[in-house]
Amino acid sequence: MSYHSRATLTKSVLLDHYFRWLCEIVEIKENQSFLLAKTLHSNFFFWIVPNDDNRAFEGVSLREQFCDDEDIKYSSVEQVFDFECTMFELFIGLAIRLESIMIDQSENKSVAGWFWMLMENAEFDIFTDSNYYDYDGHIEIDRKLDTITNRTFKRNGDGGIFPLKFNKKDQRKVEIWYQMSAYLMEKYYINGENL
Secondary structure, three states, X not given: OOHHHHHHHHHHHHHHHHHHHHHHHOOOOOOOOHHHHHHHHOOEOOOOOOOOHHHHXXXXXXXXXXXXXXOOOHHHHHHHHOOOOEHHHHHHHHHHHXXXXXXXXXXXXXXXXXXXXXXXXXXXXXXXXXXXXXXXXXXXXXXXXXXXXXXXXXXXXXXXXXXXXXXXXXXXXXXXXXHHHHHHHHHOOEOOEOO
16 A cells, blocks of 8 residues: 555544544434434535634634544644534534533533534434435535525524524524524523523
């Protein structure tokens, strides 16, 4: 085997190991929603609203956390991770953020719990491995991701990540951080006080 082949194999193995590490965070197992995770991870997040790059940064920062957890020197593999934030990383980053915000609240979920809430909001939860192809998973997930990234969902956020029942602002023009804040305030209104 040539040096080039070994390098390619090493890169491939590392990226597969990283993907499986991400799956563990949100409790995705093979033969359950693995195909959904792969599709999300093969699509990149791009932003058209200012400050949404902060959410991309949080997604990309998972790579350094992975290296820390696996005792890998990040600077030695940084080139392997030379690609944009994936949609899978974005959703996991959001789930981690939600878990940290809500940790002291009565509606305390694990990171996996918040991730699956996001999947339900975006209507991705139906794409289990057993029905992925019956529902044209790759085509439908790509279509839904286009709606999210191009912000062609409804004014109240329906069709996006954080749908609202009562919205004051057009959620298509609001950065993800404030969409998330409005969603939490509306959904987890407890004892007469907004969170």
